[in-house]
Amino acid sequence: MQTGNGDYVIDQSNGELYVDGPNNNQIIASIKENGVYKTYWSGTNAGIIKISRSDLFVGTSIFSGTINAVLYNKDNPSETINITDGRFDINGITLNQ
Numbered sequence: 001m002q003t004g005n006g007d008y009v010i011d012q013s014n015g016e017l018y019v020d021g022p023n024n025n026q027i028i029a030s031i032k033e034n035g036v037y038k039t040y041w042s043g044t045n046a047g048i049i050k051i052s053r054s055d056l057f058v059g060t061s062i063f064s065g066t067i068n069a070v071l072y073n074k075d076n077p078s079e080t081i082n083i084t085d086g087r088f089d090i091n092g093i094t095l096n097q
Contacts, residue, residue, distance in 0.1 A: 004051065004054045004056075005051050005052060005053070005054050006050075006051055007048050007049070007050050007051075008025045008048065008049040008050075008051065009025060009045060009047075009048060010025050010026065010027055010042045010045070010046040010047045010048065010049060010067075010069050011024065011025050011026055011042065011044060011045070011046070012026065012041075012042065012043055012044045012046075013026040013027060013028050013041035013042045013043075014026070015028065015039075015041060015074065025049060026041070026042050027040075027041070027042040027046070027067075027069060027071060028040070028041055028042075029071055029081075031081070038073055038075070038079075039073070039074045039075070040071035040072060040073055040074065040080075040081055041071060041072060041074050042069060042071055043070070043071075043072055046069045046070055046071065047067065047068045047069025047070060047083070048067075048068055048069070049065060049066075049067050049069075050065045050066045050067075050068075051063060051064070051065040052064055052065045052066070053065070059093070060093070061091065061092030061093050062089070062090070062091055062092070063088070063089075063090045063092065064087075064088065064089045064090070065087075065088060066085060066086060066087055066088075067083055067086035067087075067088065068083060068084055068085065068086070069082075069083045069086075070082055070083075071083065
């Protein structure tokens with residue numbers, strides 16, 4: 001299994017976080033549109049997560065990178081959204097506080 005910096009292919013979401021373990025490459029997004037929430041899942045080979053920074057030391061857990069992907073509406077799979085040049089900076093130490 002690859003860890004750290006690099007490109008990760010986004011795979012099919014099963015709709016449940018961590019059922020396949022914490023290191024699965026899937027996306028689940030909930031988006032509010034006109035007062036209604038829609039849920040979008042990633043499909044097979046849906047895009048790429050590019051990790052450009054992964055600092056894992058005692059007391060430090062930082063991940064940074066970009067996301068490019070196509071997600072589909074779980075209730076209407078023909079409806080899709082595109083994420084282009086999405087950027088993230090995650091501090092794993094404070095993430096679950």
